[in-house]
Amino acid sequence: MEGQKNKPVLEVEDLCISFEMYGKGLEKYRLEMVHHLSLTVNPGEIVAVVGASGSGKSLLAHAILGILPGNAKVEGRLAFCGQCLDSAAQQKLRGRDIAFIPQSVEYLDPLMKVGKQVLGTGARREKKQRMARWKQVFARYRLEESVAGLYPCQLSGGMARRVLIAGAVMEPVKLVVADEPTPGLSETLAKETMENFRELAAEGCGVLLITHDIDLAFQVAARIAVLYAGSVMEIAPADDFSGDGSALRHPYSKAFLQALPQNGFCPIAGSQPYAGNLPPGCLFAGRCPKRTDACAGKVEMRTLRGGEVRCIYAE
Amino acid sequence: MKRLLLLIVRMVTLLIAISIVSFLLVTKAPIDPLTAYIGANSTISEEAKEEISEYWGLGQPPLERFLAWAGNTLRGDFGESIVYRQPVLQVIQERFQYSLALMLAAWISSGLFGFLLGIAAAAFQGSILDKAIKTICLVFQSSPTFWVGLLALSVFAVNLGWFPIGLAAPMGKLASEVTLGERIHHLILPSMTLGILGVGKITLYTRQKLLEILNSEFMLYAKARGEGKWQMIRRHGLKNIAIPAVTVQFASFSELFGGIALAESVFSYPGIGSAVTAAGLGGDVPLLLGIAVFSAAFVFIGNLAANILYGVIDPRIRENGSFHKKSNTPQQATGHGLDCSFRSKGRDI
Amino acid sequence: MDKAGDGMATGKKKMGGFWNRRQKTLCSIGFAAAYLLLALLAGLLVSPESYGVDYGAKFLAPCFAHPFGTDEMGRDMFFRSVKGLSNSIGIGVLASAASSVIALAFGVTAAVKGGIADRFVNWCVDLCMGIPHLILLVLISFMMGRGQKGVMAAVALTHWPELTRLVRAEVLQIRSAQYVQASYRMGKTRMWAAWHHMVPQVLPVYLIGVVLLFPHAIMHEAAVTFLGFGFPPEVPAIGVILSESMKHIAAGNWWLAVFPGLLLLLAVMLFDVAGENLKRLWNPNSGNE
Numbered sequence: 001m002e003g004q005k006n007k008p009v010l011e012v013e014d015l016c017i018s019f020e021m022y023g024k025g026l027e028k029y030r031l032e033m034v035h036h037l038s039l040t041v042n043p044g045e046i047v048a049v050v051g052a053s054g055s056g057k058s059l060l061a062h063a064i065l066g067i068l069p070g071n072a073k074v075e076g077r078l079a080f081c082g083q084c085l086d087s088a089a090q091q092k093l094r095g096r097d098i099a100f101i102p103q104s105v106e107y108l109d110p111l112m113k114v115g116k117q118v119l120g121t122g123a124r125r126e127k128k129q130r131m132a133r134w135k136q137v138f139a140r141y142r143l144e145e146s147v148a149g150l151y152p153c154q155l156s157g158g159m160a161r162r163v164l165i166a167g168a169v170m171e172p173v174k175l176v177v178a179d180e181p182t183p184g185l186s187e188t189l190a191k192e193t194m195e196n197f198r199e200l201a202a203e204g205c206g207v208l209l210i211t212h213d214i215d216l217a218f219q220v221a222a223r224i225a226v227l228y229a230g231s232v233m234e235i236a237p238a239d240d241f242s243g244d245g246s247a248l249r250h251p252y253s254k255a256f257l258q259a260l261p262q263n264g265f266c267p268i269a270g271s272q273p274y275a276g277n278l279p280p281g282c283l284f285a286g287r288c289p290k291r292t293d294a295c296a297g298k299v300e301m302r303t304l305r306g307g308e309v310r311c312i313y314a315e
Numbered sequence: 316m317k318r319l320l321l322l323i324v325r326m327v328t329l330l331i332a333i334s335i336v337s338f339l340l341v342t343k344a345p346i347d348p349l350t351a352y353i354g355a356n357s358t359i360s361e362e363a364k365e366e367i368s369e370y371w372g373l374g375q376p377p378l379e380r381f382l383a384w385a386g387n388t389l390r391g392d393f394g395e396s397i398v399y400r401q402p403v404l405q406v407i408q409e410r411f412q413y414s415l416a417l418m419l420a421a422w423i424s425s426g427l428f429g430f431l432l433g434i435a436a437a438a439f440q441g442s443i444l445d446k447a448i449k450t451i452c453l454v455f456q457s458s459p460t461f462w463v464g465l466l467a468l469s470v471f472a473v474n475l476g477w478f479p480i481g482l483a484a485p486m487g488k489l490a491s492e493v494t495l496g497e498r499i500h501h502l503i504l505p506s507m508t509l510g511i512l513g514v515g516k517i518t519l520y521t522r523q524k525l526l527e528i529l530n531s532e533f534m535l536y537a538k539a540r541g542e543g544k545w546q547m548i549r550r551h552g553l554k555n556i557a558i559p560a561v562t563v564q565f566a567s568f569s570e571l572f573g574g575i576a577l578a579e580s581v582f583s584y585p586g587i588g589s590a591v592t593a594a595g596l597g598g599d600v601p602l603l604l605g606i607a608v609f610s611a612a613f614v615f616i617g618n619l620a621a622n623i624l625y626g627v628i629d630p631r632i633r634e635n636g637s638f639h640k641k642s643n644t645p646q647q648a649t650g651h652g653l654d655c656s657f658r659s660k661g662r663d664i
Numbered sequence: 665m666d667k668a669g670d671g672m673a674t675g676k677k678k679m680g681g682f683w684n685r686r687q688k689t690l691c692s693i694g695f696a697a698a699y700l701l702l703a704l705l706a707g708l709l710v711s712p713e714s715y716g717v718d719y720g721a722k723f724l725a726p727c728f729a730h731p732f733g734t735d736e737m738g739r740d741m742f743f744r745s746v747k748g749l750s751n752s753i754g755i756g757v758l759a760s761a762a763s764s765v766i767a768l769a770f771g772v773t774a775a776v777k778g779g780i781a782d783r784f785v786n787w788c789v790d791l792c793m794g795i796p797h798l799i800l801l802v803l804i805s806f807m808m809g810r811g812q813k814g815v816m817a818a819v820a821l822t823h824w825p826e827l828t829r830l831v832r833a834e835v836l837q838i839r840s841a842q843y844v845q846a847s848y849r850m851g852k853t854r855m856w857a858a859w860h861h862m863v864p865q866v867l868p869v870y871l872i873g874v875v876l877l878f879p880h881a882i883m884h885e886a887a888v889t890f891l892g893f894g895f896p897p898e899v900p901a902i903g904v905i906l907s908e909s910m911k912h913i914a915a916g917n918w919w920l921a922v923f924p925g926l927l928l929l930l931a932v933m934l935f936d937v938a939g940e941n942l943k944r945l946w947n948p949n950s951g952n953e
C-alpha cells in the first residue's frame with residue numbers, strides 16, 4: 001500500500017446503510033442494504049469496488065457524497081482527509097473537494113447547454129479564473145469549444161463521458177467518486193476513460209471507482225474491493241485478480257472472476273440474496289462450495305496475505 | 316416542420332368537422348327555421364323574409380343549407396344576429412375585445428400564481444405550507460365558477476363595496492368617456508373568478524413536475540456538485556418546468572372559454588360568453604353558430620401554440636423531431652404526446 | 665448497474681403519518697358513498713311542502729328553523745337545496761352511466777379493431793374536445809329544445825372522450841403484454857384471454873374513470889342549468905337556485921348562494937378525492953404524491 005505518508009483521503013469504517021420502509025398496513029420496517037463496510041482510499045490511489053447488480057455499490061457512492069434519499073439512514077464513520085465527514089461537511093465539500101462522476105448524460109440537465117454545466121456553480125473561484133480553468137479542462141479532454149454550445153442529448157457517447165469527467169475536475173478535487181462510468185461505451189472508449197482516471201490519480205487525487213467490470217478495474221486500480229449483497233467479501237491488491245484468480249482469498253471473488261467470459265464463463269448456481277431476506281452468518285454461504293455449519297456464525301473481516309477477507313476458511 | 320404541417324392540416328379538418336356538427340346540432344333545434352333566423356316577434360316585411368329564406372337556403376335539404384352557410388361563412392359573412400340586430404361577425408368582434416381582456420388577465424394571473432405556488436409547494440414538500448396549498452387547490456378545482464363569482468360579488472362588491480357589482484363600465488356612461496382605470500376596476504372581480512378556476516390545475520401540475528424533476532438524476536448530480544436546494548431549483552428546475560407549465564396553460568384555452576360564459580353571466584359583463592347565453596336563450600341561430608366556430612378556432616390556436624412551444628424550446632424535440640425516442644428523464648417519460656388536443660384534466664366551470 | 669437493487673430500496677417513498685393510503689381511500693369512498701346515498705334518499709323523502717311558498721317568511725337569514733334561510737317566496741332553502749342536489753346527482757348518475765357505456769364501446773372497439781376504427785374513434789375524441797365543453801353542452805341542449813331533456817342529453821353525450829382514451833390505452837397495453845400474447849399462443853381462445861386477462865385489468869381502471877367522471881357531470885349539469893339551458897325554473901336544482909340568487913345577492917341576501925353552492929362543492933370534492941385515492945391505490949405511480 002503506497003502513499004501512507006499522507007492521511008487517507010477517504011476512510012469508511014463500519015458503514016451501514018438502511019432504509020425505512022412501509023409494508024402492508026401500518027407496518028414500518030428497516031431494510032439494511034449495506035452492512036459494516038470498511039474501506040480506505042489513499043491520495044493518488046485508485047480503489048475499485050466491484051460487485052453484481054444490487055450489491056449496494058451505488059449506495060456507497062451516494063452515502064459518501066451525502067445524496068441518499070431522505071428515508072435512508074447511514075451509520076458508521078466516514079472521514080475525508082482525517083476530518084469527520086458528516087452531512088454538514090458533505091454539503092461543504094461536495095463539488096469542491098469531492099467530485100462525483102455519474103453513469104451517463106442522463107445526469108445532465110437536458111435543457112442546459114453543456115458548457116454551462118461543466119462550468120458549474122463553483123463558489124471557490126472568481127469568474128475569470130473559472131473561465132480560464134474551464135478552457136483548460138476543455139482542452140485537456142479534447143472537447144472543442146463548439147461542444148460547449150450543445151445540449152446533452154446532442155453528445156456522442158465518448159464526448160458525454162469526457163464532459164462528465166471535465167465537470168468533475170473543474171475544481172481542484174482531492175477525491176473522485178465515479179459511479180459506473182463505463183457501461184455502454186466501446187472498449188476503446190472505456191480504456192480511454194480509465195486512462196483519464198489514471199492521470200487524475202497521478203496528480204495525487206484519490207479515485208473510488210465503482211463498477212461491475214472487473215476487467216477494467218483490474219487494469220487501473222491499486223486495490224479492488226468485492227461487494228456481495230451489501231457486504232465486502234474481500235479487499236485485495238489488483239495483482240491478485242490476474243490469471244484465474246488463484247491468489248484470491250474469498251470463494252466468491254474467485255467465482256466472480258471465473259464467471260468472466262475469458263476465464264471459462266462458468267457461473268455458480270443460485271443468486272444474490274435479497275436485502276430483506278439475508279441468511280445469518282456468511283452471506284455467500286448458500287452458494288459456497290466450501291460451506292460448513294460454522295459459516296452460519298458471525299464472520300468478521302480479517303487480514304490475510306496483504307489483503308482483507310470475510311471468510312473463515314480463506315487461506 | 317413536416318410534423319407541424321401535418322398537425323395544422325389535421326386541426327383544420329377538425330375545425331371543418333366541428334362546424335358541420337355545430338351546424339347540424341343548431342339547425343336540428345325544434346324551432347321554426349324562419350323564426351330562428353329572424354326572431355319570433357319580428358315585424359319585417361314578407362319581402363325581407365323571402366330574402367333571408369333565400370340567404371339561408373331554407374326549404375332546401377340540409378346539405379345544401381350547410382353549403383350555403385359554409386359558402387357565406389368562408390366569405391366572412393356569418394349572417395345577422397337576431398338578438399343584437401347586428402352582423403354576427405361584428406358582435407363577436409366587439410364582445411371578444413371585452414372577453415379577451417378578461418381572459419388575458421385571468422390567464423396570466425392564474426399562470427403566474429399557480430407557477431409560484433406550485434414551486435413553493437414542491438420545495439417544501441410534506442410541510443404545512445405544501446398541504447395548505449394542495450388543499451386550497453383541490454377546493455378551487457372543485458368549486459363551480461359561477462358560485463365563486465357569486466361569492467366574490469357578495470363579499471367584495473356588496474358587503475365591502477370595493478368593486479362595482481357588474482358590467483364592464485359604469486352604467487350610463489358613454490363608451491368614449493370610460494377611463495382605463497374604470498375598465499380595470501370592473502375587470503378585477505370577473506377575472507379573479509376566472510383565475511380561480513385555472514389556478515388549481517396549474518399549481519398542482521407545477522408542483523408535480525418539480526417534484527419529479529427534484530427526484531431526477533440530473534438533480535442528484537447537481538446536488539453532488541454542491542448546489543443548494545434553491546440554487547438547484549433556479550438553475551435546473553425553472554426552465555425544465557416552465558415549458559410543460561406554459562404548455563398546460565395554453566392547452567387550457569378550452570376551459571377558459573367555457574369559464575367566461577359563466578363568469579360573464581354572473582357579472583353581466585358584456586363579453587362573448589354572455590353573448591352565447593343570450594344567443595342560446597333567444598334562439599339566435601346565426602350568432603350561436605358563429606360563436607361555436609369561433610370558440611373552436613380559439614381552442615385550436617391554444618393547442619397549436621402548446622404544440623409549437625414544446626417543439627421550439629425543447630432541444631430534444633428539435634433534435635429528434637419526435638418526443639418518444641429517448642424517454643429516460645422523468646419529464647420525457649411523462650411528457651405530452653403531440654396530438655391535436657392536449658389531454659388536460661381540468662374543468663371548465 | 666446497481667439500479668435494480670437500489671430501486672427496491674429507494675423507489676418507495678414515505679407515506680403519511682397516521683393514515684396509510686388504503687385507510688384513506690376506504691374512508692374517502694365511504695364518505696362519498698354516504699353523501700351520495702343521503703342526498704338521493706333525502707331527495708326522495710323531502711316532500712314539496714317542506715319548501716312550500718310562505719310569504720310570511722320572506723328572506724329569512726339562516727336560523728334554527730331554516731338553517732339555510734328562505735328566499736323571496738319564503739321557501740325553505742335547506743330542503744330546496746337538498747332536493748336540488750338530489751336532482752343534480754340523479755343527472756350525474758345517469759350521465760356517467762351513458763357516457764361510460766359510450767366510452768367503453770368506443771375504447772374497446774378502437775383498441776381491438778385498430779386501423780380505421782381506431783382512427784375514427786380518435787378523430788371523434790379530438791372533435792369532441794375541439795369545442796369548449798360548455799359551448800358543446802349549450803349546443804346540444806339547444807338542439808334538444810332546452811329543459812330537462814336538453815341537459816340530460818348534453819351531459820350524457822359529452823363526457824366520454826377522456827374515458828375512451830383511458831380505456832383504449834389500457835386495452836392496447838394489455839393486448840400487447842407478453843402474458844396475453846403467450847396465452848394466445850398456448851391455444852387459448854380470444855374470449856378466454858379477454859375474460860381472464862383483459863377484464864380484471866381494464867375493469868378497475870374503467871370504474872375509477874367512471875367515479876372521476878361523476879363530479880364533472882354534476883358540475884356541468886349545474887352550470888348548464890345556471891345559464892338557463894337546463895332544468896326549468898320551477899324544478900328545484902342547484903343551478904336554478906344559484907341563478908335566482910343573482911337577483912337578490914346585491915340586496916345582501918348572501919345565504920341564497922352560499923349554502924346551495926357548498927352542497928354542490930362538497931359533492932364534487934368528495935367524489936374527486938375518492939376517485940383520485942382509488943386511482944393511486946390501483947396504480948401507485950400515477951397521480952401526485
